[in-house]
Amino acid sequence: MKNVFFLSCFLFIAHSFAQKTNNNSLFKDYLEKGFKYHDNRKLDSSRYFLNKIDSLIKLHPKDSSSFYQKELLEASLFVRENKMDDAIKKLLRANHFFKEKKDSANIGLSLYKLGVANYYVNRRLKAGEYFDEVIPYKKFVSKRLLTRIHQNYGTINLEVGLLSKPKNRTLIFKAIKSYEEAIKIYKEENWLMEHALATSLLAECYNQLEDFDTALHLINKAILIARKAKNKSQEGFALIKKTTILGQKKKYKEALKTIQIAKPIFIKLKDKPTYLYSLNEEKKILFGLGKFKDASILSDTIYKVAIKNYDTRFVDKVSEMEVKYKTTEKEKEIAQQKEQLLTKELEIKNRNLYAILLVAALLILGIISFSFYKRNQLKRKQLQKEIDLKDALSTIKTQNRLQEQRLRISRDLHDNIGSQLTFIISSIDNLKYISKDASDKLKEKLSNISSFTGDTIHQLRDTIWAMNKNEVSVEDLHARVLSYVEKAKTVRPDINFKVNYSIDKNLSLTSFAGMNIFRVLQEAINNAIKYANATSIDINLNKKDNHFIAAVIDNGIGFNITKVELGNGLSNMEKRMSKIGGKVVINSNEEIGTDITLKLNIENTAYDV
Structure with a gap:
């Protein structure tokens, strides 16, 4: 008997559970x-x-x-x-x-x-x-609901734009963008009913922008989509919008036929808001046709009572209901906040005394610590000033010693090596004079030695010129370049030399930088004279942004940079410029000429011997 009872209970519970599960499924x-x-x-x-x-x-x-x-x-x-x-x-x-x-x-x-x-x-x-x-x-x-919201933002923008005085076209264009974005999603998901509605609303935007042809094209498209979806409501809505557009185009007879097709749809569907909307559009068309009596017979008064008068009665009531539910929510939040506040107040009262004592202790400690800190800070500042002064004096002494050393070396070079080189040149010239019967080959050798020695003297003088100074002004560099060009003219009178100088005379370079730039310019001019077969050589000195720029440009035979292996001269140029933080840029075209440009950051010339 017990077994039968337990079995009956089990079957009853199982049946109840199954029925509840089935009911949940049916409900959904x-x-x-x-x-x-x-x-x-x-x-x-x-x-x-x-x-x-x-x-x-x-x-x-x-x-x-x-x-x-x-x-x-x-x-x-x-x-x-x-x-x-x-x-x-x-x-x-x-x-x-x-x-x-x-x-x-x-x-x-x-x-x-x-x-x-x-x-x-x-x-x-x-x-x-x-x-x-x-x-x-x-x-x-759902994605569908979110897309509808995006579409509804468009509708709100459209209607607010139309209610503005004057009509707010910016809001209408925002509405167009919302509709087009929604339509794209409806197409992808094949949601025909929403696609038809969004297309009808898009047509209304173009109607309000007075682009009636585009509006009519879109509304006909909306009608076809609604029919494809077999959705009479959207078809009727699109027909109402088409009535409006035809009315704007003054095609009142076609508009009247269209609205008379739309009206019965909403009567059958019992959709009062849209039916009243269709009546209002029909009234406008009747006015357009001059059928004022027929227009007055329409339930225009009923429409106004149902919508406008209803609104004034209803808005306050809706607001009251919203306030009621929001107030209930706020009251709960306030009650919870009050409870939390009371708890916090009790905790604060218990902690106040400790907090005051702690703050007082910290304040006293802070004052003492601050006084110690200020005293130590003052000592550190005084100590730092003494160190800085010693460093400055040490730097000045070092610079003076370096300058004295440079002057001594330059005097030794000038007095000893310079005079010895001069003696060599004089001796060679005497040998040439004494050896009248010597061979041409020997005379040529003696001449080459004399010339080489003369060049060495000039280079020595340039080195002494750089060593005698901590800084070299651009004006000094310009003078040296002019001097070198004058000598070059005596060797190659057939070449037209031109030195262009457009730079602040007060600009200075370190002696190391100035010497290296001058040597690179010498090499560039010398190469142009020897190998370029040029008739014109321009030397440009100028400043651009924070860069000193010097260029040697010839109109000679040029060369193909990719095919010609660069020699020691060009390699030495790059090394010299690299030492002072600058660079050499070589551009050459066959039969056009060569441009060798030197660039040096003026803020970065802290190089010296």
Whole structure:
């Protein structure tokens, strides 16, 4: 008997669990179909599944979450039936419940539905605020819903732009961008119903911009998409928009035929807001045709009472409901904050005495530490000044000794080596004079030795010139270059030498840098004379930005840099410039000439012997 009892209990529990699981599955299926038929404006079918859901919920009255999900569907139907009071009440209650339960997906959905409801009672900016509140929950809502929100931002921009005085075209173009971005997604996902609606709204933008041909093309496209989707609601909406565009183009007869096709669709669908919209557009067309009597017969007064008068009555009530639910949320937050504040106040009172004593002790310690710090800082400053003074004196002494050493070396070079080289030249000249009967080859050798010795004397003088100074002014360098060019002219009178000088005379280089630049220029001029077969050689000295630039340019035969192996002369130029932190740039073209440019950063010339 016991076994039979336990078996009966087990079967009952299993049956209950299976039934509950089945009911949950049915609930999700009915809810999904209810929203699907609502979106397609098939309100009777949507309400049929709402009733099915209602019967399931009665079996499990404690399931609050299912109840408020059902409320979202019912509120959506109330919006379509123009029962805005009931719709927004339900949506606010549902949103409040889902926030308490932290149900992110349904918080996002309820906020979206509140945005749509507020849009239909002409609270455009409030609708936008609700859409903004959905964004933090974007991970929990569908891509379809997020795309609709993006489209709705476009609609809000469009309508606010139209209400502006004058018409705000910037907002209309923003609306166009939103619609085009939404349409791209609808195409990718093959969401035909949304695609048709977004295309109709895009057509309205171009209509407001008075681009009627583009608007008409787009609205015809929207009608075709709606028919492909077999969505009578979107087809009717597109037909209403087409009526508006035809009216703008003064095609009133075609517009009247179009609106008369659209009206019955919304009567059949029981979609009051859109039906009233169609009546208003028909009235405009009748006025355009001059049928004023027919226009007055239309329910224009009913439209105004249903929309405009309803708005003035309703807006305050909606605001009151919103404040009520927001106040409840704030009261809970305030209560929690008060409790936290009381706890903190008690902790603060207990700690105040210790804090005061600690601050006093730290203050005294800080004053003592600061006085020690200031005293030590003063001592360090005095000590540093003494060290700096000693370093400066040591540097001056070192520089003076170096300068004296340079002067001594330069005097020795001039007095000893210079006089000896002069004696050699004189002796060679005497030998040539004495050896009248000597061979031409010997005379040529003696002449070469005399010439080489003379060049050595000139180079020695240049070295002494650099050594005698800590710095070399650019003017001194210019004078040396001119002197060298004058000597070159005596050797090659057939070449036209030109020295261009456009630089501040006060600019100075270290003696080491000045000497190396002069030697590189000498080498460059010498190479041009020997190998270039040039008729003209230009030497340019100038400054650009923080760079000293010297160039030797000839119009000779040139050479191919990629094919010719650079000799010791060009290699020595690069080494010399590298030593002083500069560089050599060689550009040469066959039959055109060669340009050798020296560049040196003026701020980086701290090189000396």
